Amino acid sequence: MSILITADTTCIIQGITGREAVSMTRECLDYGTRIVGGVTPGRGGRDVHGVPVYDTVEQIAKKTRVDASVISVPPAFARDAAFEAIEAGVKLLVIVTENIPRFEVAQMVELAELRGARIIGPNCLGVLSPGEAKIGGLGGRAVDARKAFTKGRIGVMSRSGGMTTEICNTLSAAGLGQSTAVSIGGDAIIGSSYAELMPLFEADPETEAIAIYSEPGGRMEADLARWVTDHRSRLPVVAFMAGRFMDAMPGMRFGHAGTIVEGKADTTAEKIERMRAAGIAVAERIEDIPALVWKQLGR
Amino acid sequence: MFERASPAAMSRSTRDRMRWTGGSAGAPASRAPPAAKRPPNASSVPFVKISIPIHTPSTISRMPSTFAMGVSSPLVSAFRQLPLWRPWSKKARPREGPLLRFYEYESKQLLARHGVALPKGSRLARSADEARQIAAGIAGPTVLKSQVLSGGRMKAGGVLFAENADQAAAAAETILRLEINGHKPRGVLVESRQPVAQEYYLGVTWDGIAKRPVMILSDMGGIDVEEVAEKHPDHIAKRHFSTLLPFSEYRAKQLVAQLASGSDVNALVRFVAPLARIFMQYGLTLAEINPLAKLADGSFVALDAHVDMEAEARSQHAALLRELGIGDDETRMARPPTKFELDGAAINAADHRGVAGNVTEFDGTLGLIIGAGGGSLTLFDAVRSHGGDPANYCEIGGNPSVGKVAALTRLILAKPGVKKIAVMMNVVSNTRVDMVARGVIKGVVESGHDPGEKIAIFRIPGSWEQEGFKLLGKYGVEFCDRSVSMYEAAGRAVAKMKRA
Numbered sequence: 001m002s003i004l005i006t007a008d009t010t011c012i013i014q015g016i017t018g019r020e021a022v023s024m025t026r027e028c029l030d031y032g033t034r035i036v037g038g039v040t041p042g043r044g045g046r047d048v049h050g051v052p053v054y055d056t057v058e059q060i061a062k063k064t065r066v067d068a069s070v071i072s073v074p075p076a077f078a079r080d081a082a083f084e085a086i087e088a089g090v091k092l093l094v095i096v097t098e099n100i101p102r103f104e105v106a107q108m109v110e111l112a113e114l115r116g117a118r119i120i121g122p123n124c125l126g127v128l129s130p131g132e133a134k135i136g137g138l139g140g141r142a143v144d145a146r147k148a149f150t151k152g153r154i155g156v157m158s159r160s161g162g163m164t165t166e167i168c169n170t171l172s173a174a175g176l177g178q179s180t181a182v183s184i185g186g187d188a189i190i191g192s193s194y195a196e197l198m199p200l201f202e203a204d205p206e207t208e209a210i211a212i213y214s215e216p217g218g219r220m221e222a223d224l225a226r227w228v229t230d231h232r233s234r235l236p237v238v239a240f241m242a243g244r245f246m247d248a249m250p251g252m253r254f255g256h257a258g259t260i261v262e263g264k265a266d267t268t269a270e271k272i273e274r275m276r277a278a279g280i281a282v283a284e285r286i287e288d289i290p291a292l293v294w295k296q297l298g299r
Numbered sequence: 300m301f302e303r304a305s306p307a308a309m310s311r312s313t314r315d316r317m318r319w320t321g322g323s324a325g326a327p328a329s330r331a332p333p334a335a336k337r338p339p340n341a342s343s344v345p346f347v348k349i350s351i352p353i354h355t356p357s358t359i360s361r362m363p364s365t366f367a368m369g370v371s372s373p374l375v376s377a378f379r380q381l382p383l384w385r386p387w388s389k390k391a392r393p394r395e396g397p398l399l400r401f402y403e404y405e406s407k408q409l410l411a412r413h414g415v416a417l418p419k420g421s422r423l424a425r426s427a428d429e430a431r432q433i434a435a436g437i438a439g440p441t442v443l444k445s446q447v448l449s450g451g452r453m454k455a456g457g458v459l460f461a462e463n464a465d466q467a468a469a470a471a472e473t474i475l476r477l478e479i480n481g482h483k484p485r486g487v488l489v490e491s492r493q494p495v496a497q498e499y500y501l502g503v504t505w506d507g508i509a510k511r512p513v514m515i516l517s518d519m520g521g522i523d524v525e526e527v528a529e530k531h532p533d534h535i536a537k538r539h540f541s542t543l544l545p546f547s548e549y550r551a552k553q554l555v556a557q558l559a560s561g562s563d564v565n566a567l568v569r570f571v572a573p574l575a576r577i578f579m580q581y582g583l584t585l586a587e588i589n590p591l592a593k594l595a596d597g598s599f600v601a602l603d604a605h606v607d608m609e610a611e612a613r614s615q616h617a618a619l620l621r622e623l624g625i626g627d628d629e630t631r632m633a634r635p636p637t638k639f640e641l642d643g644a645a646i647n648a649a650d651h652r653g654v655a656g657n658v659t660e661f662d663g664t665l666g667l668i669i670g671a672g673g674g675s676l677t678l679f680d681a682v683r684s685h686g687g688d689p690a691n692y693c694e695i696g697g698n699p700s701v702g703k704v705a706a707l708t709r710l711i712l713a714k715p716g717v718k719k720i721a722v723m724m725n726v727v728s729n730t731r732v733d734m735v736a737r738g739v740i741k742g743v744v745e746s747g748h749d750p751g752e753k754i755a756i757f758r759i760p761g762s763w764e765q766e767g768f769k770l771l772g773k774y775g776v777e778f779c780d781r782s783v784s785m786y787e788a789a790g791r792a793v794a795k796m797k798r799a
Contacts, residue, residue, distance in 0.1 A: 020729070075611070101582050101611040102505060106542040109510045114543075125728065140728030144762045148726055148781075160673020162696070165761075166725035169781055186672060189510050213673060219508050243676035245683055254659075254679075254692060255672045286677065287784040 002129030002180040003155065003200040003207070004092060004120070005068060007032060011135050012057065012066050012090075014039045014081045015073035016048050020096075020137070024072065025049050030142035033133040036064050039081075057088040068092040070126065070135050078122065079104040086117045094136050095121035095191070105189045112191065119191025123256070125161030125183040128168075138183050139165055152177015154293060155201040155235070157194050158213035159186050159220075159258065160242070166286060167213055167240065174290030179207040186215075186256030193220045195227035201235060209293050210237040214271065216246045217259040221271040225278035236296030237280040238289055244268045398584060399608040400631050402446045404488045405623050406604035409581075410588070413573040418442075418600045419491035430471030433489040435464040440492040443470045447482040448631055455479040460492060494595035498602075499558075500524045501570055502587040503578040511539040512578055514551070514571060518558045521590035534558070546575045566599045567591075581619060582612020639714055643693065646706045653697030653730070655707045655738075663688030665755065665796050666711035668704075668739060670724030671696035674785070678723050681789035687796065690717045698730055704738020705745060712746045712753065718799055719755040721792035726781055727761030735759055736767035740774055751775030755795045758788035 005011075011028070015021050016038025025048050028035055035051050037060040044055035054060050057069065069085040071078060071093060078097045085093055086108075093112065100122050112119045120127060126136015131151040138161060139145030148169035154176050158164040161183040168181050182197060184190055194212055201207045214221050221239070228237060243259060247267040265271075272282050281292045401409065404423045411417055420437035423446065424430035434441045445457030452458050457479050461467035471487045478484075498520035506513040516536045519527045528535045536557035540550050551571035555564050570591055578586045585607040592602045608616065617627070639660045647656025654671050665687050669675040671694035682689050691711060695704065711720055722739050724730065736757065743750040750771075757771055760781035771778040779788055 023729075099611050101615070102584065102609055103542060103579065103582050103612065106505075106510050106512070110541060110543050137729050140762045144728065158673070160676075160725075162670055162725040162727065163673035163677065165728055166674070166677075166785065169726045169760075170784070173782070188507055189505065193508070215673060215676060223508050240677075242673055242680060244680050246676070255676050255694070259676070285681075285784065285786045287786060 001204050001206040002132050003197070003204050004118075004127050004180060004182065005033075005129050005133050005135055007132040008034070009067045009092075009133055009135070010034045010036045010065050011068040011070065011133075012037045012039060012060055012085075013051075013070045013072060014057065014085065015071065015077075016040055016051065016053055017043050017046070018072055021070075021072040022048055024070070024096075024137045025051055027137065027139075027141050027145070028134055031128075031134045031139075031145055032142075033135055036060065036066065057084045057090065061088040061090070066090050068094065068135055071095045071097060071121075073097060075099045075101075079108055082108040082119070083111060086111050086115050091117045093117060093119045093121075093191070094124065094126050095119060095185075096124060096126065096136055097121075098123040098187075100187075102187075102189050105187065105191075109189065109191055120182060121185040121187075121191060123187045124185035124190075125164065127180065127182050128178075129180045130178050136183070137161070138181065139168075148172060149181060150177040152179065153206055153208040154178045155197075155204070155207045155210045156181040156212070157184055157197055157210065158182070159184055159215050159256065160213055161186075163213045163240075163242070163286075167211055167289060170286050171211065171290055171293070174294075176290055176293055179204060186258050188218060188258045190258075194224040195220070198224070198227050198231070198233065198235070202231070202233060207235065209297055210235050211289055211293060212237065212239045214239055214241050215256065215259045216243045216268050216271075217256075217266050219265065222265065222274050225274045225280060228280060229278045236293070237275075238283060238292045238296060239272075239275050239280050240283045240286055240289060241268045241272055398610055399613055399620075399625070399629075400448055401606040401608070401623075401625075402448065402485055403444065403604060404446055404486070405625065406586075406606040407488075407601065408623060409577060409606060409619070410573065410601055410604055413577055415570055415573050415588070415604075416598070416600050417490070418493065418602065421488065421490040423486045424471055424489050425475075425486045427468040427472040427475070430487055430489050431464045431468035434461060434467030437489070437491045441467050442490050442492040443467060443474055444488045444490070445474045445477060445479060446485040446488055447479045449480040449482045452479060457484070493600075495590075495592045495602075496595050496597075497593040498590035499567070499593070500527070500589045501567075501574060501591045502585065502589065503574050503583075504585050504587075506539060509539050511542065512575070513537055513539050514554050514575055516554050516558055516567070516571065520592075524589070540575060542579065546572065546579060548572050551575065562597075563593065563599075566593075570599065570601065577606075581616050582609050583607060584609050639691075639710070642710050643691075643707065646703060646710060647694075649703060649706070650700055653695075653699030653703070655693075655695045655699035655703040657694040658707075658710070659692040660714075661689050661691055662716070663690040664716050664718045665792060666690045666714065666717040666720035667693060668695055668707060668711065668720055668722045668735075669693060670727070670730070670759075674723075674725035677725070678785055678789055681786045682721070682793060684786075685790045685793040687789065687793035690714055695724070695735070696727075696730055698734065699738070701734055701738040701741060704735055705742035708739045708742025709746050712743065712748065719753055719792070719796060721755045721789065722757045722759065723785060723788050723792075724759040724761075725785060727759060730759070730761065732759045732761055732764040732767035733770060734763070734767075736770050736776075736778075740770065740776070749775075751777075755792035756788050758783060758785065 017040040038053045046053045069090045071081045073081045078100045126138040128134035128138045130149040148165045150172040164183045283289045422433045441461045443459050459470035461470050474487045500517040500520035502515045519534045538554040551568045555567040587605040588601040590602045643656040643658030669678045740750045743753045754776045757778040
């Protein structure tokens with residue numbers, strides 16, 4: 001099984017005629033994702049790799065079931081695109097766009113909560129359930145995605161899109177396939193944090209362990225540690241923490257908008273301590289993750 | 300400056316100073332331990348988006364984990380000390396759109412536009428004469444505050460009191476000449492100084508876990524609000540509010556009613572509601588009034604204010620920024636970027652394809668061309684853990700053009716002290732390995748070097764890797780595929796540097 005998406009998930013791409021979105025469409029189709037339409041206002045009637053383009057989400061939603069939407073539009077249009085998808089009844093939004101003002105992200109998240117929709121991202125690469133489907137650019141071309149991602153029982157969550165692939169590749173090389181890999185996004189406010197996705201993995205009978213990639217900045221790791229403790233999670237978690245060099249640099253921002261150390265609780269040292277206290281194994285290197293997963297699984 | 304000791308234990312002069320607006324405004328200077336502290340609740344910490352430059356690896360170990368800058372509250376302290384100046388580095392600069400921090404007088408102007416009461420006569424003076432005129436208009440005791448984007452004003456002598464216009468002029472003259480932490484003041488804020496009966500803390504910021512803005516009120520203002528939260532949780536009130544609904548005053552009343560009663564409730568609501576509305580309207584990451592004072596006459600005024608705007612929101616509020624006199628090119632950073640860093644930014648801006656540039660300068664010998672985001676954090680850690688000495692941090696990703704990658708390579712190789720470069724990324728999805736390979740080889744050749752000698756390691760697995768590896772092989776460059784971990788690749792590069 002998988003979480004969020006399966007081979008049956010129908011997906012649209014908002015901003016489908018953009019340069020990145022065009023190649024993303026090709027990649028997703030090649031991987032087997034059911035892309036049922038694309039949206040670019042003013043470009044209705046065209047097609048992208050055979051996917052029909054519409055002016056609005058509603059036009060597609062009237063014709064067919066839309067489970068998910070990938071939003072790949074410039075930051076100035078992202079909030080509107082997200083509102084449009086949510087109000088058209090789409091329940092899963094993957095927002096790829098970066099540099100969306102925080103206030104607008106909060107608004108999207110709030111509307112999604114009201115309508116029972118879920119947002120992944122912004123500033124993420126997407127979701128991939130090996131052997132089922134991928135939505136977003138995660139893993140790149142289908143041929144490359146199949147090399148790095150293999151079907152299996154590890155749930156993966158990562159604040160970095162690129163490192164999602166790296167970690168899955170390392171797991172795959174060690175014979176540990178993935179149930180679903182989620183690039184959750186690198187911003188300070190994101191639609192779905194580790195702790196918010198945990199219940200989904202917890203409910204998926206085929207997921208047996210979790211691997212996460214984390215960074216300095218924010219409280220998401222502390223939140224995960226709390227969740228794991230409070231819910232006596234059945235899933236062992238292995239974490240990798242990048243950006244340890246940033247601990248001595250409060251206020252610095254490297255890589256992602258969300259990586260900024262503002263206080264002691266933001267540092268990697270503090271996060272590692274909190275996670276370890278909750279029974280989460282923290283890997284010193286990426287390549288140590290598989291062995292830790294095996295150990296946590298008791299094998 | 301002052302502990303909240305019992306008044307009896309204090310000297311008369313200390314007690315007097317406490318009771319005056321000016322005294323509290325800058326007061327915490329010597330007291331505030333400056334660290335980037337957590338606000339009251341772990342989940343209420345604001346996310347600031349600022350970028351500052353990096354120090355040399357050798358300074359990292361020496362760097363204090365906290366910096367004594369003297370600030371007026373923990374929330375403020377968390378921000379004030381961040382990016383604005385970095386005494387330990389000669390290379391301070393923003394890496395990307397920094398957070399826009401408002402001066403106190405700008406913050407107050409913004410607040411006043413929305414009906415927030417300020418101390419009488421609050422105006423910016425740019426000369427001693429202007430200060431004299433403002434003070435004469437106030438006709439009473441005044442406080443003069445240096446307008447710098449740095450903490451520690453009080454400690455540095457940037458806050459002075461005056462009894463009359465002549466004293467105010469003299470104080471302004473002193474303050475205008477005074478550089479604080481490397482900052483020349485923008486001017487002097489002159490305000491009436493009045494007896495204070497009670498100080499509050501009021502702030503609005505983001506709660507990244509709740510994903511909502513949160514209002515925080517304390518009736519123990521002027522001091523460390525985090526300390527209050529820890530030791531006196533009953534003196535802290537918090538409320539989240541919606542980003543979709545218009546801000547409704549009952550939310551402010553719910554907040555205030557936890558800590559105040561009688562006519563103070565409505566008086567405080569007249570600060571909370573506008574602050575929340577301003578926060579929403581202008582894309583702020585922090586809006587703070589500390590202290591918010593109840594004066595001896597029963598009226599309330601904002602003694603100090605601090606506003607930060609998110610870089611991403613800046614273009615939407617260009618009109619406001621123009622009205623406040625904040626220029627489009629004002630980065631509000633302490634010092635300009637280094638030439639190396641400017642050149643890196645120019646390379647990245649040269650064309651819109653992918654990312655290659657955005658460098659941050661270090662003093663080391665190993666040039667890095669490493670993937671953006673998490674990959675570069677991981678690789679930077681890996682290089683350092685092997686004892687490597689990075690010459691730079693950089694970002695490369697998306698699908699940068701060959702020319703852009705070559706230009707970045709040339710830039711890094713031209714940096715004094717750089718002996719070799721390491722080209723490393725995580726398994727890439729949307730970057731073509733062959734294009735990066737071609738770019739770095741081109742850059743090395745154009746710099747007059749042998750790629751096989753200058754490139755310590757090339758570790759970028761992923762799309763089009765076979766084409767890339769073929770090219771690298773032709774030039775005698777050591778490369779590795781995904782079977783070699785990022786950590787190991789970094790180790791090989793560092794080992795080569797040590798042999799060289």
